[in-house]
Amino acid sequence: METNYIFLSGGQLLFASLLMAVNIGLSLVLKLGLVKQWSIASLRMVGQLLLVGFLLDWVFALNNPFWILGVAVFMATVAAITAVGRTGKRFSTIYLNSFVSILGAAFFVMFFALSGILQIDPWYSPQYLFPLLGMVLGNTLNGISLALERFMESLSVRRKEVEMLLSLGATSWEAAHELIRDALRTSLIPTLNSMMVMGIVSLPGMMTGQILAGVSPGEAVRYQIIMIFIIASAAALGSTSVVVLAFRALFNKRHQLLLERLQTVT
Amino acid sequence: MLHSTDISTGRTSQKSEPLLSVDNLCRQVSANWIWNNISFDLAAGDRLALTGSSGSGKSLLLRTLSGLDVIASGPSGENGSIRFAGKSLHEWEMPQYRSKVCYIQQHPTFFDETVEANLKRVFRLKAHQNIKYDREKILSRLQQLTLPNTASDSSGTNDYDGFLERPAKELSGGEAQIAALLRVLQLEPQVLLLDEPTSSMDVELTKLFEKLLEKWQREIPENQTNSPNSTPQRAWIWVSHNPEQLRRMCSKTFCLDRENGN
Numbered sequence: 001m002e003t004n005y006i007f008l009s010g011g012q013l014l015f016a017s018l019l020m021a022v023n024i025g026l027s028l029v030l031k032l033g034l035v036k037q038w039s040i041a042s043l044r045m046v047g048q049l050l051l052v053g054f055l056l057d058w059v060f061a062l063n064n065p066f067w068i069l070g071v072a073v074f075m076a077t078v079a080a081i082t083a084v085g086r087t088g089k090r091f092s093t094i095y096l097n098s099f100v101s102i103l104g105a106a107f108f109v110m111f112f113a114l115s116g117i118l119q120i121d122p123w124y125s126p127q128y129l130f131p132l133l134g135m136v137l138g139n140t141l142n143g144i145s146l147a148l149e150r151f152m153e154s155l156s157v158r159r160k161e162v163e164m165l166l167s168l169g170a171t172s173w174e175a176a177h178e179l180i181r182d183a184l185r186t187s188l189i190p191t192l193n194s195m196m197v198m199g200i201v202s203l204p205g206m207m208t209g210q211i212l213a214g215v216s217p218g219e220a221v222r223y224q225i226i227m228i229f230i231i232a233s234a235a236a237l238g239s240t241s242v243v244v245l246a247f248r249a250l251f252n253k254r255h256q257l258l259l260e261r262l263q264t265v266t
Numbered sequence: 267m268l269h270s271t272d273i274s275t276g277r278t279s280q281k282s283e284p285l286l287s288v289d290n291l292c293r294q295v296s297a298n299w300i301w302n303n304i305s306f307d308l309a310a311g312d313r314l315a316l317t318g319s320s321g322s323g324k325s326l327l328l329r330t331l332s333g334l335d336v337i338a339s340g341p342s343g344e345n346g347s348i349r350f351a352g353k354s355l356h357e358w359e360m361p362q363y364r365s366k367v368c369y370i371q372q373h374p375t376f377f378d379e380t381v382e383a384n385l386k387r388v389f390r391l392k393a394h395q396n397i398k399y400d401r402e403k404i405l406s407r408l409q410q411l412t413l414p415n416t417a418s419d420s421s422g423t424n425d426y427d428g429f430l431e432r433p434a435k436e437l438s439g440g441e442a443q444i445a446a447l448l449r450v451l452q453l454e455p456q457v458l459l460l461d462e463p464t465s466s467m468d469v470e471l472t473k474l475f476e477k478l479l480e481k482w483q484r485e486i487p488e489n490q491t492n493s494p495n496s497t498p499q500r501a502w503i504w505v506s507h508n509p510e511q512l513r514r515m516c517s518k519t520f521c522l523d524r525e526n527g528n
Binding site: 160161163164165166167168169170171174252254255256257258 | 332333334335336360361362364365368369371373374375377388391392393394449450453
């Protein structure tokens, strides 16, 4: 396995950055005005990744559960904030709801995968935890973002329908059920789509990485299958949780729709 | 002031407990108080006209009475309250309350399916599991309305089945208001909160609609047939910009402008 693996030197990285020079050159010639953005994005990407590599090396070496879980919670927090960042409307507990949903979903599937499926001891072993967590958080973030956006938007657009049902004696759950279902379906479309074409249209990053590292494709595929199940489950759990929490925040026990709690982001 | 020949005038004083009682309601929109310290009673059998200039909050009051809006506390912190059938709003389960005090939106909303499917849909709600869809009753009410041009044939006869089969989203404004009334009457409400219920109807249809409601009010509810009291128990609060209609259909008036001293 190690025999196939090529260790990259700093010179090789520098050489790779020449590809960005092509992008910048194109932008200059065609006057696309993207020089600044390409430069910033490249520097950010390199900086962030080097920092993460450094940080993870450090956490790996420490191998202390509190530090490992601390970094994991920090990652989840950033994901939770980012998930809310894209939505067009807000309510007061939206960040908390997003955080609870993303952390709950990620913790559940990670624990199931690491101690149940892979049976790693200890289950928080950073070599497995962080790569899996990164992929889980990325996907759950998208699911939560789409679910929140869709649910809040349809509550304002379909307000009359919801209140019609309420005034006919529906409970708030009955009145919002259609909207909740719709939000969850929307949020899980990307996950379902990518599962449908997995391996045909896209060769997932983790599998590609393992193959590059010398693992046989047949072996890498097995990891990928587990990974997809984990990702899909986390996305579904996170989206469901965040929509139910949003539902509880925007209706009260008196079965009233509290649309005034929704503020449009300007 | 409305003068009515309706016999229900004066009966209210004989009742000890009003059916619906509103005390000290206030409503603020942004920084403005729309209405302050509103209080009135609605007795069983009452037909109350709710009047006021545009923007006086008539629809907001109906929404609040139907329990769709939170009862806000007033400018000096006083708490308004609504009582219905001897219980305060807080003691009522809202789905039960809203099936007895029914609010009909001025521009009713329907699901994208036939009128009949929309009418049946209410029975899927937990609160109405013990009542069943009654097609005969719907048809007999439709007959009272003699809807014009519901048939696709040119014979001029009315096709009430046809009305029920039509997609609800394609109904005209007036037809939608009829369908909304039929939908609500299925719940056997005790109070109707009517927000411009005939605003999209022509004169003839409006008259038929009013007749239907008058008949509905005089009906003795099925679960009270052995009650010795045969006077109408059902009541309504009617919002309309048509004073003639309010004169025909209501015996009391509550004016929001006057209450606020505007």
